[in-house]
Amino acid sequence: MKRCALLTTDNLEDFFVYDQMLIEPLKQYGWLAEEVSWRNRRIDWSVFDVVIIRSTWDYQQFCEEFLTCLREIDASSAQLENSLKVVEWNISKAYLKDLQNQGVSIVPTLWFESFDYAKITSGFEHFSTQEMVIKPLISANADFTYRFTRDSLVGLNNELSDVFSDREFMLQPFLPGIIDEGEYSLFYFDGNYSHAILKKPKSGDFRVQEEHGGQLETIQATEDMLTVARHSLAALPDDVLYARVDIIRHKHEFVVIEIELIEPSLYFNMDPESPQCFVDAFVTKFGKGN
Template sequence: MKIGFLTCPGTMPGSPTRRDDAFEHDYQVDAIRPALEACGGSLVEIEWRAPLDAFAGCELVLVGTPWDYWDFEQAFLDKLDALEGAGIIVCNPHALVRWNSRKTYLRDLAECGAATIPTLWVEQPAAADIGAAFDMFDCETVVAKRQVGAGAEGQSIHRKGGVRGDWAMAYPAMIQPYLPQIASEGEYSFLFIDGAFSHALVKRPAAGDYRVQSLYGGTEEAIQPEAADLAAAQAVVDAIPFDTPLYARIDMVRGEDGTLLLMEAELIEPYLYPLQGPELGPRLAEAITKRIDKP
């Protein structure tokens, strides 16, 4: 049972251009590889741009850590399609990844009842759109994010009265009110394997920042979620309009009324926080084995 694990130059071991947060890739592989080996399998890291020949013998490919796909979206999606066309199981599948790659998927989940953060969708964002967002949300601070992106790359925060008139973004954007609960309470992540809850954590930004990723000094703490919070995250997983994903990370933040709001349903290449969920490896290995053995 040979399993591929997609990487990019920023995460591939031995790469001269490894990212500062590539240790997360290492933690994840170190959790999955021995669990697969215990099931008689093996895990091989493969850069996602590698030719199809590099995937020979792989029964299943995990999307893994291709943490540059958003700058090469179509080529990346084409590669997943080609892998599936070669008879390889891709997790998560190409159709789900395509849907999840543009954050407009949040509108679909909102229509299914998920509580989401109010959002202004803009194809060619400029300073006037930031001003419109202040009025729309009646707030003092907004955050602009790429519609296709991850890890807060290209993200910016804007305070009322401080937006330069020549500000613009080179990509389609989503603009949202900044929720101070991210700093005061933290952002919650709920991890699911094959639709079943695995573990949860709260992520907090460094002092003076609003981004929770380790690349910006963010920290994580494992938690036992409250029943209502877990139910809110499970409802998002259940609302995904595709077959149950092999893995899902549901990122949420507390709203002013105390309920959790969906920030992201991370279904492509999320970091799965194995240090906060020591059973992640065995759970994934079991779920992978079931998918390969499924008639």
């Protein structure tokens, strides 16, 4: 029986995790899967045939240590999925520039290397908006993401200056669609569409993650959604075992918020066929374990 590691972290008590839904289907194909923390420095990664990055949801706080771990896995005999090349490309949201350069529509964005209050305020005119969102280029789970108006920016100035003093960040108009309609996520395994969900924030919030009270529902993806997702996947630098394409409606078209290729929740709980769909894609790529 071959061995597969589902890469996670030490403490996920405050998160919703569904990776264990893969363990039994993988076993049916001769693969022994187990969850392993990326923080375990005693692991000999060569004992695994494949290491799948899954719920490593603290990596953004320890980016260099995380990349060091992945490079060690990549240098072992284990196959890393998604690949190190993909992770290094996807780990900074600057990859959105690559997508845009290849004709993929993204949320309008300004990019900054250092915090400058005057330049931030100029974003209101640039986007012709009353509200904006600021977020680090390396982030997850809406960490250090702020929504503000001109008035609230005054009170946030010192905090934002501290948070972004040594972080590259992006500035975007706040899109009311996130409240009115929600954010869509489309899931692909080995390039094949699996399922889609709609995520809406709880009342009074704009973050759609479950951990922040977001509400989820399974939806049927429209052809417009699928087209945006296909164009996005075609722009990736390498093949991927899994991908989540997050989109939102903006000015009567769907635009990409993010393409999650490192540690996205794949919401296996939202579609009963999705764990098997993932495992089928895995076995197509790596074969049966016995």
